[in-house]
Amino acid sequence: MKTVGYIGFGAIGATIGARMIEKGIPIKVIVDSSRRQRYETAGVVVNQKTYHFDVLTPDVVHAPLDVILVSVKYNQLSEAAAIIKPFVDANTTIVSLLNGIDSEEILSKTYDRAQIIHAFVVAIDALRIGNEINYTNNGKIIFGAGYPEAAARLETVSAVLEAGAIDYEIKSEIIKELWWKFLVNVGINQVSAVLRGPYGLFQTNPQAQALMHQTMQEVIDVAAAAGVQLGDEAIPTFMTILDTLGKHNKTSMLQDVDAKRITEVDMLAGKMIDLGKTYNIPVPMNEVLYKMIKAIEANYDNLA
Numbered sequence: 001m002k003t004v005g006y007i008g009f010g011a012i013g014a015t016i017g018a019r020m021i022e023k024g025i026p027i028k029v030i031v032d033s034s035r036r037q038r039y040e041t042a043g044v045v046v047n048q049k050t051y052h053f054d055v056l057t058p059d060v061v062h063a064p065l066d067v068i069l070v071s072v073k074y075n076q077l078s079e080a081a082a083i084i085k086p087f088v089d090a091n092t093t094i095v096s097l098l099n100g101i102d103s104e105e106i107l108s109k110t111y112d113r114a115q116i117i118h119a120f121v122v123a124i125d126a127l128r129i130g131n132e133i134n135y136t137n138n139g140k141i142i143f144g145a146g147y148p149e150a151a152a153r154l155e156t157v158s159a160v161l162e163a164g165a166i167d168y169e170i171k172s173e174i175i176k177e178l179w180w181k182f183l184v185n186v187g188i189n190q191v192s193a194v195l196r197g198p199y200g201l202f203q204t205n206p207q208a209q210a211l212m213h214q215t216m217q218e219v220i221d222v223a224a225a226a227g228v229q230l231g232d233e234a235i236p237t238f239m240t241i242l243d244t245l246g247k248h249n250k251t252s253m254l255q256d257v258d259a260k261r262i263t264e265v266d267m268l269a270g271k272m273i274d275l276g277k278t279y280n281i282p283v284p285m286n287e288v289l290y291k292m293i294k295a296i297e298a299n300y301d302n303l304a
Helices: 011-022 033-042 074-083 103-107 148-163 174-195 199-204 206-225 234-242 252-258 266-279 284-298
Strands: 004-007 028-030 044-046 049-051 054-056 067-070 093-096 116-124 127-129 132-134 138-144 168-170
Touching: 004 011, 011 044, 011 049, 011 116, 011 127, 011 132, 011 138, 011 252, 033 054, 067 148, 074 103, 074 266, 093 103, 093 148, 103 116, 116 148, 116 174, 138 148, 138 174, 148 168, 174 199, 174 206, 174 234, 174 252, 174 266, 174 284, 199 206, 199 234, 206 234, 206 266, 206 284, 252 284, 266 284
Parallel strands: 004 028, 004 067, 028 054, 044 132, 067 093, 093 116, 138 168
Antiparallel strands: 044 049, 116 138, 127 132
């Protein structure tokens, strides 16, 4: 059996990890030393069931892991790349589940590109409050060899996901798929954080949908300039998925705002603003959302 590690055991990590535990896979959760006792004592609660797991810290010797799933926040990625070093050797495959389009590039500054698999999670509606996570939709991991030299690692990842009963799909055009997921997050995550609205708002409200669609269209325009054609089906494809999500559940960015955590706006609107300048493409919706979300973060002390 392959050894599987996680770094970033929040809503997505814990949802996937709990399902692997149910299938008898002894997952390892990698944390820095300051978090070890909390994870060992409390574990995590997923859909009202408490799960415990082996906790690894970089100061304790351990054999390298076969696969490490990375699902930390964007602003923690460089730190996470350093924390997992003791558990990585040449045979370790690293799978980034982060939102955005450049997490693999960041990881490649530390690790060989042949070890890094491009991936993301779609159609998951996990809601995290403290150490409790609830979800109604299992979601699916989409992955592929964004770096051609990593193609030999796809079989290892699929074997681990199959053993853990995790739905997945391998995509030959994974870079295009990552841009599509970027479109989704740039649109609904950011607009939901400003409107403080759950998925149900975007399932039924024309005004919320219009704001989301306008923001997504900017990604389509920038992607085309970058040589990635998302096509007319990009937004309708997401709307079909949106209808399957729990109406009371929330995007990860809205969960961050509710918990008064730093959001991933730099990875989304911030990246869009940079790309807009690079390709001379106007991105006014993202410019406004960036300012609004930064203002919300600065005003956390006054938010209910």
